[in-house]
Amino acid sequence: MVTAEASNRLRETGAASDLRWGVIRGVLWHEWLAHRALISGCAAVWIAFVWILMVMSGPIPHTVFGLIAAVAFGGRIAGAAVSEGSEEFSLALPPPRRVRYLVRLALGLGVLLGLSVVGVLATMHNVPQALWGLVVESGFTEPFPTVEADRYIWAVVGPATLFAFTFSAAAVCRTRGDLIAGLLLAFLIWGSVSFGGALVEEQLLYRGNRALTMMCLCLVGAGVLVAGGFLYARKEGITRPAGASSRRAALIWLLVGMLALVVFALLALYGTHTRVVTE
Amino acid sequence: MAELAIEARNLRKRFRGGVVAVDGLDIEIERGMVYGLIGRNGAGKTTTLRLLMGLLRANAGTAHVLGMDMWTASASARARVGYVSQEQQLHDWMTVDQLCRYAAYLYPAWDQAYAEHLVKHFGLERDRQVGKLSGGEKRKAGVLVALAARPEVLLLDEPAANFDPIARRELVSELASVLADDGGCTILFSTHIISDIERIADHVGIMDKGKLVTSARLDEMQSTTKRVQVVFEGDTPPPGFRVPGAVRSEVSGPVVSAVVRLERDDALDEVRRIPGARVQVFPLGLEDIFIGLFGAETAQTMTEGADNGHGRGK
Amino acid sequence: MILHFQMNPSSGVPVYRQIMDQVKYYIASGTLRYGDHIPSIRELARSLAVNPTTIIKAYSELEHEGVIEMRHGKGAFVADSGRPLSPARQEAALRPQARQLAVEAGQMGATENLVVRVVKEELEQVNRSAPTPEPTDKEKRDG
Numbered sequence: 177m178v179t180a181e182a183s184n185r186l187r188e189t190g191a192a193s194d195l196r197w198g199v200i201r202g203v204l205w206h207e208w209l210a211h212r213a214l215i216s217g218c219a220a221v222w223i224a225f226v227w228i229l230m231v232m233s234g235p236i237p238h239t240v241f242g243l244i245a246a247v248a249f250g251g252r253i254a255g256a257a258v259s260e261g262s263e264e265f266s267l268a269l270p271p272p273r274r275v276r277y278l279v280r281l282a283l284g285l286g287v288l289l290g291l292s293v294v295g296v297l298a299t300m301h302n303v304p305q306a307l308w309g310l311v312v313e314s315g316f317t318e319p320f321p322t323v324e325a326d327r328y329i330w331a332v333v334g335p336a337t338l339f340a341f342t343f344s345a346a347a348v349c350r351t352r353g354d355l356i357a358g359l360l361l362a363f364l365i366w367g368s369v370s371f372g373g374a375l376v377e378e379q380l381l382y383r384g385n386r387a388l389t390m391m392c393l394c395l396v397g398a399g400v401l402v403a404g405g406f407l408y409a410r411k412e413g414i415t416r417p418a419g420a421s422s423r424r425a426a427l428i429w430l431l432v433g434m435l436a437l438v439v440f441a442l443l444a445l446y447g448t449h450t451r452v453v454t455e
Numbered sequence: 456m457a458e459l460a461i462e463a464r465n466l467r468k469r470f471r472g473g474v475v476a477v478d479g480l481d482i483e484i485e486r487g488m489v490y491g492l493i494g495r496n497g498a499g500k501t502t503t504l505r506l507l508m509g510l511l512r513a514n515a516g517t518a519h520v521l522g523m524d525m526w527t528a529s530a531s532a533r534a535r536v537g538y539v540s541q542e543q544q545l546h547d548w549m550t551v552d553q554l555c556r557y558a559a560y561l562y563p564a565w566d567q568a569y570a571e572h573l574v575k576h577f578g579l580e581r582d583r584q585v586g587k588l589s590g591g592e593k594r595k596a597g598v599l600v601a602l603a604a605r606p607e608v609l610l611l612d613e614p615a616a617n618f619d620p621i622a623r624r625e626l627v628s629e630l631a632s633v634l635a636d637d638g639g640c641t642i643l644f645s646t647h648i649i650s651d652i653e654r655i656a657d658h659v660g661i662m663d664k665g666k667l668v669t670s671a672r673l674d675e676m677q678s679t680t681k682r683v684q685v686v687f688e689g690d691t692p693p694p695g696f697r698v699p700g701a702v703r704s705e706v707s708g709p710v711v712s713a714v715v716r717l718e719r720d721d722a723l724d725e726v727r728r729i730p731g732a733r734v735q736v737f738p739l740g741l742e743d744i745f746i747g748l749f750g751a752e753t754a755q756t757m758t759e760g761a762d763n764g765h766g767r768g769k
Numbered sequence: 770m771i772l773h774f775q776m777n778p779s780s781g782v783p784v785y786r787q788i789m790d791q792v793k794y795y796i797a798s799g800t801l802r803y804g805d806h807i808p809s810i811r812e813l814a815r816s817l818a819v820n821p822t823t824i825i826k827a828y829s830e831l832e833h834e835g836v837i838e839m840r841h842g843k844g845a846f847v848a849d850s851g852r853p854l855s856p857a858r859q860e861a862a863l864r865p866q867a868r869q870l871a872v873e874a875g876q877m878g879a880t881e882n883l884v885v886r887v888v889k890e891e892l893e894q895v896n897r898s899a900p901t902p903e904p905t906d907k908e909k910r911d912g
Contacts, residue, residue, distance in 0.1 A: 199530045202560025209553065210546070261544040265597070268508055268543075270534040270561045413510035489820055628818035635811035635821040653778035654819045674783055681781075733876045738781025 199271050203279045207253065214252050215287055218245050226295045227304050235327040238299065242292050242335030247359060250342025253284040255355045258346075267413030277408050281343060281401065288339050292332045300328050326386060333390045334370065340397035341366045344404025348411070357428040364435035369396060371442040458522040460486045460608050460641035461507060465516035468502055476502035478665030479516070484643060484658070486607075489634065491652035491673075492645040493745075494662035500645035501541070503662070504612045507643075508538045520608055534562045537601035541613040545596060547586025551579050554600060562604040570603035576625070591618055598626065602633060609633075611644035615651065627651055649742045659741070661749075669748075673741070680744045681736050683723065685711045688731035698726060703747055714739070714747030772800070772808070776817050784819055785827040792831055796847060797895050807837060807845040834862070 208215075222241060257263045267273065298304055341362035349355040373389030381388070461484035468477040477499045484490050492500050505511045506518045509525025518524070523532050545554065551574060559565045574581060577595040579588070585596055598614060609630075615623040633640055634655075646652060652659055653673070660670040683698050687709040698704060699722055701713035717723070727734050739747065772795060776787050795801040810828060814821035828845055831837045838848040874884045 196530065198560050198563070202557060205560065206557050210548065260547065262546050264510060264540060265543045265545050267510055268538040268540070269558075270530040272528070272530055272533070275530065410512065412512060414505065624818055628815050631814040631818055631821060632811065635814045650779050654784070654817075657820060657822060677781060677783060727872075740779035740781045742779065743781070 199275060200279060203271050203276055204283065207280055207283050210256055211253055211283070214248060215283075218248065219287070219291055222291050222295060226298055227307075234299070235296070235331040238292065238296055238328075238331040239334055242288070242331060243338055245288060245291070246335040246339035247342050247363060249284045249288055250339050250362070251346045251355065251359045253280050253346075254343045255346030255349060255359075258349055258355055259352045263411075264413050267411075273409045273411065274405065277347060277405050280347075284343060285336065285339060289332070289336055292335055296328050296331050300325075326390075330386065330390065333394065337370075337393045337397035338363065338366045340401045344400045344407075347404050347408045350411075354428065357432060360432050361428060361435065364432060364439050366393075367439040368435060368442060369393060371439065375442060375445060458486075459519075460484050460488065461490075461520055461643055462522075463503070463507065463516065463518045466503070466506060466513055466518050467515040468499075468506055468511060469514050475665055477506065477513075480662075480665065480667055482660065482667055482670065484641060486641050487639055488658055489642045489656045490644070490658045490660060491656035492643065492660050492662060493647070493649070493652065494645075498662040499665040500662055501612050502665075504538075504540070504610050504643070504645060508536065508610055509533070520610075530561070531563065534564065534604065535607045537604050537606035537609045539594070539597050539601045539609075539611045539614050541594075541616050543594075543597050545585045545593060548584060550582050550584050551588075551596060551599075552581045554585065554596060555603070558600050558604060562606075564605040566603050566605050569605070570599060573599045573603060573629070576629070591622055594618070595622070598629075602629065607640060609640060609642045609644070611642065613645055613647065615646065615648065623648070623651070627655055630655055649740075649745070653741050661745075676744060677738070677741070679717050680739055680747070681715055681717055682739055682743070682747065683713050683715045683726075684735045684737065685713075685726060686733045686735075687711075687729075693729070696729075699723070714744070774813070774817055776819070778819065784823045785830065788813075788817075788824065788827040789831055792827075793836060796836065801847050803847055803849040805847045807847065809844045 222245070225237070225241065257266050266276070342359050345358035345362035346355055349358045370389060370393055373392055374386050377386055377389050461482065463480050463482045466477050466480040467475070469475045480499070480503060482503075492503070494500050502511065506513050507520055507525065509528070512526065520536050521532070525533060525536065549557070555567070555570050555574075558570075559567060577592070577599060579592060579596060579599070585593060588596065594614070594617070598611075601609060601611075615626050618626065630642065631654075634642070642655075644656075657673055658670065659673050659676065661668045680702075683701070685692070685696075685698060687693070690709055692706060692709060692711050696711065698711060698713040698715055700716045700718060702716060704711060704713040706712075715722075723734055723736070726732060774788060774791050776784060776791075778784055780787070792801070792807065801807070807828075808816070810821050810824045813824050817824075828837065828839065832839055832845075832848075835848055837845050839845050870884065870888075
């Protein structure tokens, strides 16, 4: 508990920078407290997979897990207030919306990147196997086939950019129904951009790696985060009753449906084409 | 500081769907005033408070608290304003203790000793999660956070709605303490409970259809608005008789009963001089003043306890 | 001492007047005597759940009328003597009530004798419970 003396001291100094740091710390503490179950749970599972079970060998499991975490983190960290219905209370508190947005973004992206970068680096250099090799003689120590570095980079960039989309979508949503639809929409948009970009890059530009796509994706992701920030700053702090936005929700689901078709088509195209190329 | 504590000019808010909740509202509240806002459901009280607090964006007009627009104000500026709403949902997963700790980070003027006193006084358990508290206790927790932050302005939206009379009296009594300790604190509260306004407010405003219809000092209203009863000999009053300054008047047999705005002490002297007229002046409580000024039906809807309608269009 | 203050915010009578009247009543009936401590503004505001400015108004009017005195830092106390006002000021203070009495009496057609008798009886009642003190030098205080 903050003691009476401490709060008196805060009142007396009243320095703006003190307060700003105090506010940031307060929001960070609050966000951590709110989401620690999810964050530590994910981290524990991730670490267990990478370092203990070593199922996460190669970039694909990393990518998949990263994508799932990105959706979960984005939706939960940015959308918890909406789904709890506590937006009105939160937004009436002193921290301005931009501070809230940035702190949440830092927490979510920071943890996600931290986990994925460390995990990917470790797997790339076979560190878990080496460590286990010191302890146990087991079949786990066989070397894995080397994979191009860009797939490992994708394992970091993919989830991070997906997080950008889901986080912005969740921040902008107003009701629980919107939230789910928004997350789906975010995933599908991200999917179309990444697969579409990969297709374009490989089929039309004949580039082997997907560096261009990844750079585009990063740019778009950053743009989406900025746009999300602006929209969140304009967000009105009342939880609308569920029925009020049914028209909007229907529109969003329609978009979701259309995009799902697009992504499916792109995936199919991509799948058939790469098979042709590598044969 | 000479700035107004709360100021709105031509404030307008239209919701999607066409509902105009606030329609050209002008209000001026000086520092240290205690302003009671009353009006029927849907008059725009909740929306006005939300606009002032920066939870809603106005379509037109301005709303300033302590000279600043709460939408763009910094954290340190916003920490000077406290807000309690009838529909607020606190974070259910936080304990009362954690809530206090969170608020302590955010409000530089947070008074931990006072918070602890309020926790005890309101009978809240420190380690209980907010989600497990009863409805009244949740609201008390919200009030606790707002009061212990020692704000310069308090915006309260029906803070005692759904409170039992004891809890309501405790709240008003706590507000009285806050005013006594911290004379500069400005309070704007909306309520349906007229007696609370009579106890604690020094100004009263009536909202109807998104506009502020009346705004006056409470003591002025009470001292100048009276019920005047004139009883004549004979069966009816003299033809063309009117009580000067009457806003609403009823005649039944030889009795004329009117709600009157008395501008001067001697306003009734000419009536007293009418032969055979017996004049009596009765003081009116605020509720009777409303009924007198606006008619029984309208006044009743203004003073009806908070119904189950939740906020839409308020 | 903790005295009960009856207060009805909805009666139409201003709260500060109600408080003033009650303090005067307690003094007149002897419950509060010279030097007795009256609840502080904060205490009274809190226990009655009313705006402290009304209490401040009541107390400052009472102090102005010489009924109580505020000692800096110590609170409010009953001032000495029940008649600190000069006769001129007493007359000015009582005249409005007398007018009201006269008007009502006139309207109901009561005789002057009846009115005087009633007033005398009430005065006796009040004086019986609190012995009238001798006029002191303090009468000249406010002038």
